[in-house]
Structures are given as C-alpha cells and as structure tokens.
Amino acid sequence: MEEIRDIMTENVESCTLLDNMFEVAVKMKDLNVGAIPIVDQEKVVGMITDRDIVIRGVAEKHPGSTKVEDIMSKTLVTVTPDTSSKEAAKLMAEHQIRRLPVVDNGKLIGIVSLGDFAIRELTDDQAKKALTEISEQNYNGVQH
Numbered sequence: 001m002e003e004i005r006d007i008m009t010e011n012v013e014s015c016t017l018l019d020n021m022f023e024v025a026v027k028m029k030d031l032n033v034g035a036i037p038i039v040d041q042e043k044v045v046g047m048i049t050d051r052d053i054v055i056r057g058v059a060e061k062h063p064g065s066t067k068v069e070d071i072m073s074k075t076l077v078t079v080t081p082d083t084s085s086k087e088a089a090k091l092m093a094e095h096q097i098r099r100l101p102v103v104d105n106g107k108l109i110g111i112v113s114l115g116d117f118a119i120r121e122l123t124d125d126q127a128k129k130a131l132t133e134i135s136e137q138n139y140n141g142v143q144h
Contacts, residue, residue, distance in 0.1 A: 002084065002085040003081065003082050003083065003084060003085065004079050004080070004081055004082070004083045004084075004085065004088050004100075004102055004110075004112050005081035005082065005102075005110075006085075007085060007112060007116045007117070008081070008102045008109075008110035008111060008112045008116065009110055009111050009112070009113070009116065010109065010110045011110075012037060012101075012108060012109075012110055012111045013027065013031055013033075013036060014036060014037045014038065014039045014108060015027060015036050015037075015038055015039075015048070015068060016038065016039055016040060016068075017038065017040050017045065017067070017068060017069050019038075019068045020064060020065050020066060020067060020068060021053055021057045021062065021063075021064050021065070021066040021067075021068060021071060022064030022065065023068075024036060024048055024053065024068055025050075025053055025064075028050060028053075034049055034050045034051075035047055035048065035049040035050070035098075035099050036048055037101050037108050037111065038068055038069075038072050039108055042106075042107045042108070043106045043107060043108075044076060044078065044101050044103055044106065044107075044108045045074070045076075046068075046069070046072035046073055046074050046076065047072060047073050047076060047099070047101065048068055048071065048072040048073065049073070052071050052072060052073060053071065056070075056071035057071045076101065077091055077095050077097060077100060078100060078101045078102070078103045079091065079100050079101075079102055079103075079112065080102065080103060080104060081102055081104060081109065081110070083102075085117065088100055088112060089117060092114070098113055098114045099111055099112070099113045099114075100112050100113075
C-alpha cells in the first residue's frame with residue numbers, strides 16, 4: 001500500500017503567526033496556491049486558505065493588516081509520512097478537506113492534496129470513492 005511520503009509535496013512554503021492577511025494573500029498569489037500552513041517555531045499551528053481570507057477576512061471587513069491567527073483554521077487534521085494513502089483519503093473525506101499537512105513530531109515536512117491523489121493511479125477503490133465524495137459534495141455547493 002502506498003504511503004503519503006511517496007506522493008506528498010515536500011519543501012512546502014509556510015507563513016508564521018507574525019504574518020498578516022495581506023502578506024498571506026500575496027504569497028498565495030506568488031506561489032499560485034490556495035492554502036498555506038501556518039507554523040510557529042517549526043510546529044504547524046494552523047492552515048489558512050483563500051476561502052478563509054474571503055469569508056473570515058474580507059467579508060467581515062477586516063483590514064489587510066489583520067493577524068493571520070485571527071482568520072486561520074486552528075483545528076488541524078494532519079498525517080505522518082508513513083500514513084497510508086487509503087487512510088489519508090479517508091480522513092479527507094471524513095473532514096471534507098482538500099489538503100493535509102504532513103508532520104513529523106509536529107514539524108511540517110510536506111503537504112498532500114486531492115491533486116496529488118488525482119495524478120496517481122490509486123488502486124484502492126475505497127480511496128477513490130472517498131476522494132470522489134469530497135469533490136462531488138464541494139461541487140454541489142457544500143464547501144467546508
């Protein structure tokens with residue numbers, strides 16, 4: 001069975017609690033990504049998505065100088081490098097998330113996304129089913 005270490009993206013860009021909403025948005029634009037992990041002393045403490053910036057930031061009329069900590073998602077679901085692709089897909093489906101930080105003793109070492117699964121030939125039918133459920137629910141207007 002394939003492990004996350006085999007499909008994760010390494011050398012992930014991150015932001016810190018010292019960054020603000022504007023700085024994170026610029027970094028997302030420059031990197032062409034929709035989510036950035038937030039780290040504090042190398043430990044993952046949150047995740048911020050473009051949706052967080054829109055819903056918790058802009059729509060609530062917060063200025064660009066708003067601390068990232070005020071709008072990031074603090075409840076994290078993470079995996080380790082030796083997590084199976086099947087288990088990671090199950091977690092993504094259960095929590096309706098598209099990206100999972102990969103941590104080793106709390107330290108960010110990578111990230112795995114739906115796209116990483118999509119470009120691989122998954123032989124596990126349960127993993128394929130879980131990923132299909134996430135995509136179908138999100139495209140039908142249910143976004144988490």
